[in-house]
Amino acid sequence: MNVWFLGTGTSQGIPIIGSTHPVCLSSDPRDKRLRVSVWLSWENYSFVIDCGPDFRQQMLTSGCTKLDGILYTHEHADHTAGLDDIRPFFFRQGDIPIYAHERVIESLKKRFDYIFTEGEKYPGVPTVTINTVHNNMPFVIGNKMVTPIKVLHGRLEIFGYRVDDFAYLTDVKTVPDEEAAKLSGLKVLVVSALRIDPHESHLNLQEALDLIAKINPEKAYLTHISHMLGFHEEVEAMLPKNVFLAYDNLQITL
Numbered sequence: 001m002n003v004w005f006l007g008t009g010t011s012q013g014i015p016i017i018g019s020t021h022p023v024c025l026s027s028d029p030r031d032k033r034l035r036v037s038v039w040l041s042w043e044n045y046s047f048v049i050d051c052g053p054d055f056r057q058q059m060l061t062s063g064c065t066k067l068d069g070i071l072y073t074h075e076h077a078d079h080t081a082g083l084d085d086i087r088p089f090f091f092r093q094g095d096i097p098i099y100a101h102e103r104v105i106e107s108l109k110k111r112f113d114y115i116f117t118e119g120e121k122y123p124g125v126p127t128v129t130i131n132t133v134h135n136n137m138p139f140v141i142g143n144k145m146v147t148p149i150k151v152l153h154g155r156l157e158i159f160g161y162r163v164d165d166f167a168y169l170t171d172v173k174t175v176p177d178e179e180a181a182k183l184s185g186l187k188v189l190v191v192s193a194l195r196i197d198p199h200e201s202h203l204n205l206q207e208a209l210d211l212i213a214k215i216n217p218e219k220a221y222l223t224h225i226s227h228m229l230g231f232h233e234e235v236e237a238m239l240p241k242n243v244f245l246a247y248d249n250l251q252i253t254l
Contacts, residue, residue, distance in 0.1 A: 001042040001144075001164060003188070005250045006058035009033025010194060010226040011078040013054070023227040030232040030247040035078040036170055036224045038190070039064055040163060045142030047071060049161060049168055055082025061249065067093070069131075069141055072100035073170055074158035075107035083112050083128075090126035097129040099139065099146075101159055105130055133159055147182055151175050154201030162186075166254050167217075170224045173201050175211060186217035187254055190246065192224035205229060212243060221246040 007013075014033040015024035023031055035052035039062055046066045048055075050073055058064075067089040073079055086096050100108070109116045114125055121127070133139065135150045141163075149160035149167065152174040160169035165187035169175070172192050183189065193208035202224070203211065212220040222239075223246045229235055236245045 001040060001166065001254045003166065003190075003252045003254065004039040004041070004062050004064075005221075005223065005246045005248060006037040006039050006048070006062060007034030007052065007054055008223045008225055008246045008248055008250075009035055010224055011035065011076070012226075014225070014227050016227060019227070021227050023229075023231055026231060028232055030245070031227075032248065033225060034058060034248055036192075037079075038168060040166075042142070042144070045144075047141055049073065050079040050170070051082040051086070052078045053081040056085040059085070067096060069097035069099060071133075071141070071146070071161055072098065072104050072108075073160065073168075074101070074153060074156065075104040076171070079171075080104075080108060080111070083108065083115065084126070086128075087124065087126045095127045095129045097131055099131045099133050099141070101157075102132050105132060135159075149175075149179050149182055151179060156201075164254065166190075171201075172203050172211075173199075173207075180211075180215060183215045183217075186215065187219065188252065189215055189217040189220045190223055191220060193222040193229065194224060195226050195228035196230065197228070205235075209240065209243065212240075218242065219244070221250075221252075 034054040037050045040047045045068050047069050049071045051070050133148050138145050138147045147162040151172045153171040167183050168190045170192045193205045194202035198204050220243045
């Protein structure tokens with residue numbers, strides 16, 4: 001399975017509009033981060049986790065030409081605002097499957113009511129196939145089993161996902177012990193690390209490293225990064241040997 005990091009930034013991306021913060025002014029391309037998302041592909045299957053406001057640009061940059069479905073972690077705009085840009089995939093393939101918590105589906109119906117409306121639609125509007133994700137109920141995408149991982153984003157219950165020996169957890173603050181148990185034996189864990197200082201609804205760097213030590217994957221990659229984490233080169237140099245900062249357009253293979 002190939003994992004393409006489409007975006008590794010937080011809700012505003014890096015650089016932030018109008019910011020003079022040194023990281024926002026960095027010339028290192030690894031410090032320029034679109035909103036967070038990954039593309040998973042294997043054999044002839046192609047899925048993305050989250051579909052944020054940079055989705056169109058991410059699809060063009062990555063060269064993705066086929067979309068078998070979207071897995072949503074939660075309903076916040078930086079993870080959902082790109083849904084309308086599935087239209088080219090819909091025109092070629094037909095209805096696009098989406099997988100999400102029932103609460104997230106209801107949010108999408110409000111924001112993109114014209115996509116979910118029943119009956120005759122305005123010409124050119126895409127159509128999706130809804131698949132509701134429930135905790136403790138694995139489901140199949142392509143020919144692989146997906147295990148939803150229920151985590152807390154502040155007080156909001158959201159989903160991470162495990163596919164084979166790969167797991168993706170973004171916007172995390174707390175992982176209950178019973179959910180962490182579903183992450184044993186991982187080859188790769190992707191987990192969010194917003195910044196150095198504590199945050200009420202996101203893991204900071206030290207909390208992310210503590211979670212990685214608890215889960216003990218072979219390798220871990222940090223994502224959903226804000227400019228306040230620091231320069232990519234400097235932060236990566238201080239990480240444990242099996243932990244890396246993800247960056248936009250990084251690809252790894254499992």
